[in-house]
Amino acid sequence: MAFLEMIDIVKRYPGVTANDHVDLAVERGEIHALMGENGAGKSTLMSILYGLQSPDEGYIRLKGSTLLLRSPLDAIAHGIGMVHQAFRLFESLSVWENVVYQREPRRGIFVDGARACAEVEELARRHGLPIDPKARVANLPVGVRQRLEILKALYREARVLILDEPTAVLTPAEVANLFTVLRSLAAAGCTILFVTHKLNEVMAVSHRITVLRDGRVSERLVTAQTDPGEIVRAMTGRAVTPQIPKQPRAPGHVKLEARGLVVEKDGRRAVDEVSLQVRGGEIVGIAGVAGNGQSELIEALIGLMPIARGSVLLAGRDVTCESVAVHRASGLSYIAEDRARTATAATASATDNLAMGFHRSAPLARNGLLQPKALRSWARGLIERFDIKIASEDTPVGTLSGGNLQKIVSARELAHNAPVLIAEQPTRGVDVGAVAFIHAELLNVRDRGHGVLLVSAELSEILALADRILVMYEGRIAAEFARAQADEATLGLYMAGGTRP
Amino acid sequence: MTVAAEVRAHLRRHVRPVLPMLGAVAVGFGVCGLIALWVGLSPSLMFRQLLEGAVEGPQLFETIARAVPLVGMTLAASVSLRAGIVNLGAEGQLALGGCATAVVALYFPAPDLVRLAMALTAGMVVGASYAALAAAGEIYAGVPVLLSTWLLTYPAKGLCGFLVRTSLRDPSTAWPSTARIAVGTRLGRLIPGTPINQGLLLIAAVAVAVIFIDRRSVVGFELRLRGLNERFARYGGVALRRQTLGVMLASGAIAGLVGAIMVLGSQFRYTDGALTAPQYAWSGTLAALLAGGEPAGSVIAAVLFAALQTGGFAMERSVQIPRVLTMVLQSVVILFLAMRGAIWKRP
Numbered sequence: 001m002a003f004l005e006m007i008d009i010v011k012r013y014p015g016v017t018a019n020d021h022v023d024l025a026v027e028r029g030e031i032h033a034l035m036g037e038n039g040a041g042k043s044t045l046m047s048i049l050y051g052l053q054s055p056d057e058g059y060i061r062l063k064g065s066t067l068l069l070r071s072p073l074d075a076i077a078h079g080i081g082m083v084h085q086a087f088r089l090f091e092s093l094s095v096w097e098n099v100v101y102q103r104e105p106r107r108g109i110f111v112d113g114a115r116a117c118a119e120v121e122e123l124a125r126r127h128g129l130p131i132d133p134k135a136r137v138a139n140l141p142v143g144v145r146q147r148l149e150i151l152k153a154l155y156r157e158a159r160v161l162i163l164d165e166p167t168a169v170l171t172p173a174e175v176a177n178l179f180t181v182l183r184s185l186a187a188a189g190c191t192i193l194f195v196t197h198k199l200n201e202v203m204a205v206s207h208r209i210t211v212l213r214d215g216r217v218s219e220r221l222v223t224a225q226t227d228p229g230e231i232v233r234a235m236t237g238r239a240v241t242p243q244i245p246k247q248p249r250a251p252g253h254v255k256l257e258a259r260g261l262v263v264e265k266d267g268r269r270a271v272d273e274v275s276l277q278v279r280g281g282e283i284v285g286i287a288g289v290a291g292n293g294q295s296e297l298i299e300a301l302i303g304l305m306p307i308a309r310g311s312v313l314l315a316g317r318d319v320t321c322e323s324v325a326v327h328r329a330s331g332l333s334y335i336a337e338d339r340a341r342t343a344t345a346a347t348a349s350a351t352d353n354l355a356m357g358f359h360r361s362a363p364l365a366r367n368g369l370l371q372p373k374a375l376r377s378w379a380r381g382l383i384e385r386f387d388i389k390i391a392s393e394d395t396p397v398g399t400l401s402g403g404n405l406q407k408i409v410s411a412r413e414l415a416h417n418a419p420v421l422i423a424e425q426p427t428r429g430v431d432v433g434a435v436a437f438i439h440a441e442l443l444n445v446r447d448r449g450h451g452v453l454l455v456s457a458e459l460s461e462i463l464a465l466a467d468r469i470l471v472m473y474e475g476r477i478a479a480e481f482a483r484a485q486a487d488e489a490t491l492g493l494y495m496a497g498g499t500r501p
Numbered sequence: 502m503t504v505a506a507e508v509r510a511h512l513r514r515h516v517r518p519v520l521p522m523l524g525a526v527a528v529g530f531g532v533c534g535l536i537a538l539w540v541g542l543s544p545s546l547m548f549r550q551l552l553e554g555a556v557e558g559p560q561l562f563e564t565i566a567r568a569v570p571l572v573g574m575t576l577a578a579s580v581s582l583r584a585g586i587v588n589l590g591a592e593g594q595l596a597l598g599g600c601a602t603a604v605v606a607l608y609f610p611a612p613d614l615v616r617l618a619m620a621l622t623a624g625m626v627v628g629a630s631y632a633a634l635a636a637a638g639e640i641y642a643g644v645p646v647l648l649s650t651w652l653l654t655y656p657a658k659g660l661c662g663f664l665v666r667t668s669l670r671d672p673s674t675a676w677p678s679t680a681r682i683a684v685g686t687r688l689g690r691l692i693p694g695t696p697i698n699q700g701l702l703l704i705a706a707v708a709v710a711v712i713f714i715d716r717r718s719v720v721g722f723e724l725r726l727r728g729l730n731e732r733f734a735r736y737g738g739v740a741l742r743r744q745t746l747g748v749m750l751a752s753g754a755i756a757g758l759v760g761a762i763m764v765l766g767s768q769f770r771y772t773d774g775a776l777t778a779p780q781y782a783w784s785g786t787l788a789a790l791l792a793g794g795e796p797a798g799s800v801i802a803a804v805l806f807a808a809l810q811t812g813g814f815a816m817e818r819s820v821q822i823p824r825v826l827t828m829v830l831q832s833v834v835i836l837f838l839a840m841r842g843a844i845w846k847r848p
Binding site: 302304324325329334336342357360368 | 721725738
């Protein structure tokens, strides 16, 4: 009998069965990868294990005894911890306060700060997770925050640790570091469930792999006895050709330009004197670890954030400090990173979400009146073309999985066919097949002579698509490369704040 | 699609959104019934009196007459609520609009019909301008509309009260009010022998226009999506400032029109406090909230409230059940509607 078993799990949502009789077995001290495309049911399965959802059928057994998980509190009590993709930390508090929260060592009615601090330090040392217990979370880089999330789980005596896409926000060096930590945790008897899309990471760190497809287990693999091709086939049911060859192309006129841009946030310069140009027929990639000013730069370029100094030109027109409406009218479309808060309205239907931005002109509107039939067929067309898994075009998009929501956003913005496209994390959380499709679409935009500014935390994405690469570090452009001069190691160095040796 | 699936999809789209509203209304009646039992009254008698008082014979006309201004104020609230903007100052816009209407109807030198049209227009323009003041405050000075509309109510009512006590005062009456408006400048009776006047047609036209714009127009689409996620609307290229101004102009104009209809159709003068005493602005805000800003639902809720209020008056007269109970009913309905989110989300 395995250490942790999820047996015959079924979870149904209106219109879709997210988990369809799924079995998962994990041994003690194992690093187990859970893979699958969007909507395959990975997140649902893990939220059931962490007590966030209750299964319609099936049960969970830990060391042979059945668990009833009504909430994450129950899961934590049984030694199950989870590190979410979006960290759940008190930014204004210190590291030790975050770690001991709700389990504070006490002296009388007071929290024993000194003891808590010492405990956290000892725990960090024991697990090889160096961290300053007194540091403010707000001042910590992303990689360290993730370490803190892991410490939080360990402090609660987690014997099973769930990591949801843990490497999405890390530099290559931080990823290597995380893997070292995971291996040592596993060696110490901790069981690790690792949810990811990235094949190379799975090959590097996992012992065994469970692949989900359409809510069912499609394959159980032993990492040492498989290869990436087999995993992709198990995930998609087909072999995927990884990349479309890119045709060389001479860049044309400048379509988007920023001059000496300064953006202030919380009293500091989030963007510090950034100048850049995007020409027609080229993809300019911005590489960098999340939180180095990329989001603020992009929001300033599109008009969502006030500009303190400098100017923005769209096709030669000065649009500095103009509204988003003016930017869009001047020929800009934008795949926003924050798809749930910015790029969609969760309670609105797919029809409404896909129409936004097209709703003022023919064929979707005539003489200021919406054309219901045109709206419907527009939505159906995009849903079909981008293979979005949704019950109907009337369904609110808030019910979709992250990858499908991303497809809604990408489908809409790519359809604009605007002279400038800003694409921020356009494939985050999207499955392998859809990544290839969106990449091909981005190259298509470039080959039509439009300019593309691509922000991505995935170096592989930048390297595959960009003609020119800028690296952002602490609000500045730390380096610029032509594609031919760039490689992962050099970019990684600049992303981490290093300079050319 | 099979017929069964078609029916299910139809139900999902059109019936399910209305269910929480019906549920809340049912619970409201239930609670009021319990209160009646508790104080030793017969709930069946109470509800029968309420129903008869609302719809039996001439009472039906009373209900319709009350529904006209109430539906108007509800539309004023729902237009802004749909975009997630709360106009708490409809009462001030109503008073100023009514006062301006009275001034034009009394003193503007023109033939009767022209004067009537001018008086109605004046009410709308003044109501709209006053609401636009709040919008400008938010756009240029960052004062939230929620706050400014509410606070601007008091200067508006104060100004009207001052005018009817001084320069506009009709010394022949005991009340602080303007002179009586001439018959030719009034809105005529729509059905003779009832209090229903031509204002009904005006408000019906406004209701049809608002519902049509909400469902079919680009403007309505942008309003609705802003109400669902303001950041998304901005990201999608909706000009939020212009929209705020437009919403407040429309909301204020409707409130001003209601003031004009009350002055020209039933009161024939502007009397201090007479337009705001029935609290149509508050009932209207509640009705719009009940339907989540959706205009057709808001109108239905407003008519229901009008019936409850007329029924409540009649009940008080005939069986001495205080009509405050109908206000309790309204409040309980809204509270339960607000609660349903939390209740329904639980697995």
